[in-house]
Amino acid sequence: MESPRRFDTITIIFNPNSTGDAPRLAEGLRDELVPALPDTEVLLTPTDHAGHAIDLAREAALSGNALVVSVSGDGGYNEVVNGAMASGAEDVVCAVLAAGNANDHSRVTGRKPLGEAIVEGQVRRIDLLRISIAGTDAVPAAEPVHAHSYIGFGLTPIMAIDLEKGSKGAIKEMFSVARTFRKFKPFEIRQSDGERRKFDSLVFANISQMAKYATLSEADDHPSDGKFEVVIFPHMAKWKILLTALRASTKGLGDQPSYSRYRFSTLKPLPYQIDGEVKDVAAGTDITIDSIPQALAILG
Structure with missing residues (x-):
């Protein structure tokens, strides 16, 4: 030692x-x-x-x-x-x-x-996520921002608003998930291959759990492998996405694909969540999510 x-x-x-x-x-x-x-x-x-x-x-x-x-x-x-x-x-x-x-x-x-x-x-070291947001004609490029845990688009920031109102326990959390469907709409992005695709949720996860009980991935809990998990909910019937979200709150979603970099472009303004804080990104913006290996020295 x-x-x-x-x-x-x-x-x-x-x-x-x-x-x-x-x-x-x-x-x-x-x-x-x-x-x-x-x-x-x-x-x-x-x-x-x-x-x-x-x-x-x-x-x-x-x-x-x-x-x-x-x-x-x-x-x-x-x-x-x-x-x-x-x-x-x-x-x-x-x-x-x-x-x-x-x-x-x-x-x-x-x-x-x-x-x-x-x-x-x-002391040990962990990876960080980094989100880089390119500029548009109307909005200048922002400085890259780091995330210690996750960055989420679509359902994730909408869920965050309800989940952070103080629900206590997995059952109440499931009801919070259900409430979000009254105001939720899918979003469309252009992926790095040029194809437009529609999603209900897109989460880049440096840890395996979020929102107290939702298990996103079965990956190692210690984020130090130079990659992040991408948890994708493609657009589907609302009852199907509800069942998937509830499964995340109970049994978990199982293994998810890992990446060291993920790129896409927004087609409309989008909210996103970064480590619990909800922000917005403009339409027509190129976004890059990177894993920065062993970037942060920590204790705990």
């Missing part, structure tokens, strides 16, 4: 106005680490606004030999990961302490309590 990694600083980023227990958990982690790591500076760093964690994580990473901890759900951790990646620092390590409602990444990839993992200091 390698010698434990010791950091100059541990920056714990959290939302002080969280409706959940993020402030209490952040303080609890600080209180656990300070006596256990007397030679490490442990900082509590609250956010001021949406997106602030990106800047805070970038600044913390640039200080050198830093661990940046997000006390949050998947969306907050996404900001910290993107801030760390934007810093260009090669020695930064990230971690997430689950707080709030959506904690798929922590639940699927976590191996032990975070405080214990930090004290043990055994």
Whole structure:
């Protein structure tokens, strides 16, 4: 076993106005680490606004030999990961302490309590997803964004709106899935072979589960193989797609194809979900999803 990694600083980023227990958990982690790591500076760093964690994580990473901890759900951790990646620092390590409602990444990839993992200091590396969105005549190209867990188009972002309203348990989650069909419409894209195809859902998954109970793939839970799973729901009768979605919430969808890169073009404006946050992309946009192997050093 390698010698434990010791950091100059541990920056714990959290939302002080969280409706959940993020402030209490952040303080609890600080209180656990300070006596256990007397030679490490442990900082509590609250956010001021949406997106602030990106800047805070970038600044913390640039200080050198830093661990940046997000006390949050998947969306907050996404900001910290993107801030760390934007810093260009090669020695930064990230971690997430689950707080709030959506904690798929922590639940699927976590191996032990975070405080214990930090004290043990055994760092490992995981892949990241990267979405690159080309510009159009009306909308300039966006900077590539990384995802630690998944990127989804179609049914996925619509499901996310209902699932993140606080449903508890697989049965209530299944009812949330059913409700989305009242407002759901399929979408059409042009794939890299030039063919137009219609889908109900298209998910690029770096982990095997999302939305608390939905099992997307039987792949290894540790996202470090340089590939991601592509979970496709081709357009079909609504009763069939409903049964497929319910199967994901109970038995799982089984093995899915893996890719290191996937390209397509939008034909109409589309919402998409990236690590729990819903965004939009314009029509006529070229999109590339890449796996960035071993891109992120983590603890937990």
